[in-house]
Amino acid sequence: MNRWWPPLTLLTFALTACGQTPEDNSTSTTEITSEVSTGQEDWTWTPRLRPQALWPEGIHSLSSEQALKATNGWGPLEPNRSNGTQVAGDGRPLTLGGVKFAKGYGVHAPSELKYNLKGAERTRCVRFKAEIGMDDEVGTQGSAVFQVWGDTGKLFDSGVMTGASATQQVSVDLRGQSSFRMVVTDAGNGKSLDHADWVNPTLTCLPDMTVSAPEETRIYQDTHGTLPLTLVNHTPSFRGTVSYTVEANYDTSEYFQITTKKTRLTGEAQQIEKLNIYMGRQYTDDFFPADLVVWYAGEEVARTPLNLVPLEQEITVDFPDIPVELRVGRSVIVKVPVSVMPGGETTGARYSLSPNIGQAPDWLEAEIVGRGETPRQGGHLQVRFTATRNALPGEVIQGDAQFRLYEENFVHRFPIQIGTVPVRLIAEDIRAGGAAQPDIQANLP
Numbered sequence: 001m002n003r004w005w006p007p008l009t010l011l012t013f014a015l016t017a018c019g020q021t022p023e024d025n026s027t028s029t030t031e032i033t034s035e036v037s038t039g040q041e042d043w044t045w046t047p048r049l050r051p052q053a054l055w056p057e058g059i060h061s062l063s064s065e066q067a068l069k070a071t072n073g074w075g076p077l078e079p080n081r082s083n084g085t086q087v088a089g090d091g092r093p094l095t096l097g098g099v100k101f102a103k104g105y106g107v108h109a110p111s112e113l114k115y116n117l118k119g120a121e122r123t124r125c126v127r128f129k130a131e132i133g134m135d136d137e138v139g140t141q142g143s144a145v146f147q148v149w150g151d152t153g154k155l156f157d158s159g160v161m162t163g164a165s166a167t168q169q170v171s172v173d174l175r176g177q178s179s180f181r182m183v184v185t186d187a188g189n190g191k192s193l194d195h196a197d198w199v200n201p202t203l204t205c206l207p208d209m210t211v212s213a214p215e216e217t218r219i220y221q222d223t224h225g226t227l228p229l230t231l232v233n234h235t236p237s238f239r240g241t242v243s244y245t246v247e248a249n250y251d252t253s254e255y256f257q258i259t260t261k262k263t264r265l266t267g268e269a270q271q272i273e274k275l276n277i278y279m280g281r282q283y284t285d286d287f288f289p290a291d292l293v294v295w296y297a298g299e300e301v302a303r304t305p306l307n308l309v310p311l312e313q314e315i316t317v318d319f320p321d322i323p324v325e326l327r328v329g330r331s332v333i334v335k336v337p338v339s340v341m342p343g344g345e346t347t348g349a350r351y352s353l354s355p356n357i358g359q360a361p362d363w364l365e366a367e368i369v370g371r372g373e374t375p376r377q378g379g380h381l382q383v384r385f386t387a388t389r390n391a392l393p394g395e396v397i398q399g400d401a402q403f404r405l406y407e408e409n410f411v412h413r414f415p416i417q418i419g420t421v422p423v424r425l426i427a428e429d430i431r432a433g434g435a436a437q438p439d440i441q442a443n444l445p
């Protein structure tokens with residue numbers, strides 16, 4: 001047997017002592033209401049009251065915090081120890097079901113601990129968690145009820161727990177409360193042997209922050225887009241990392257994914273985050289109403305409506321298969337057919353060119369001639385390529401020029417590569433050595 005037991009004499013003393021108090025046979029164990037004492041307390045702690053400073057570390061241990069009020073049915077409550085006897089500081093390691101715990105409160109019914117939930121810098125404490133049970137120092141005896149109360153009434157009730165009860169996990173939502181109380185009653189049968197433990201009591205505290213997104217964000221299907229978020233943080237000391245999810249009444253993974261997972265907040269009052277969103281191909285509606293939810297410490301900290309509008313991309317641009325041949329100082333204009341599928345929504349695409357040839361693209365210039373926009377019913381783009389200098393020895397003289405498309409109507413532009421065109425430079429005069437190439441006329445498609 002691994003459990004540590006005190007000397008028999010001490011155990012006997014402890015158990016008979018709390019079983020022989022004048023209050024022991026009391027049956028007037030009316031439920032403790034918000035501010036009314038039952039008069040059964042053996043100990044009350046009030047002289048050192050002060051609001052606790054709850055800083056937004058997220059998970060906030062209560063085991064070292066000062067309470068606004070504390071009462072206990074058998075001597076003082078014991079921080080990080082079992083209640084033991086009426087003597088202060090005589091408890092043993094908090095033990096539930098044979099498991100010892102370092103943090104928590106050992107109390108004795110009737111007992112109450114009251115805490116402030118108002119934190120500094122608008123911190124909001126939204127959840128209380130603990131493990132509860134009768135301490136092993138009473139064996140399978142004792143009988144008590146654990147309760148959590150807020151301003152608005154009772155938020156949790158464990159039912160009657162005895163020394164034989166399994167440890168319970170407590171998780172209470174405290175949103176909307178300004179304070180809360182951890183209460184232990186004697187379960188209506190007297191307080192004898194009611195040695196109760198609140199183990200690992202914690203508050204989850206959140207920064208006061210808001211998030212907002214554009215009223216509408218348009219993204220081409222099958223591409224990544226950018227969603228600008230504005231994070232406003234009213235808790236300057238907060239330096240935590242928040243994460244994001246999307247809530248909707250459908251499976252969002254089929255339609256889009258937020259690929260930016262986390263943001264480290266720097267304490268700035270306002271922070272801009274550009275979320276990367278991938279928009280899938282499957283869609284049936286014009287837009288996707290959803291909520292973007294910001295999380296911290298496992299709790300929702302802020303949310304904003306999110307309307308993602310998928311743009312169809314049904315434009316085909318057909319470059320000629322043959323290379324464009326250029327002489328230095330000359331230009332070639334290539335007509336590029338652009339087709340739009342019936343019913344397609346080009347929404348006025350805008351084009352630009354990005355040369356990309358080997359290591360030395362600087363000899364090639366390319367530009368759109370004309371409006372640079374696709375007619376809604378299709379048509380042609382005219383692209384002018386110009387060679388500006390001779391190739392140098394060892395320089396690549398043939399390669400692909402990339403043709404990139406930009407959509408005017410994006411909230412944020414990003415390039416979509418829709419094709420490449422091969423371009424060949426005809427060098428007339430290779431300087432610094434090497435043989436000159438034959439003079440070949442540009443091949444005009």
Ligand SMILES: [Ca+2]
Binds near residue numbers: 075076078090
């Ligand atoms: Ca004690």
Ligand SMILES: [Ca+2]
Binds near residue numbers: 109144187192194
């Ligand atoms: Ca009892």
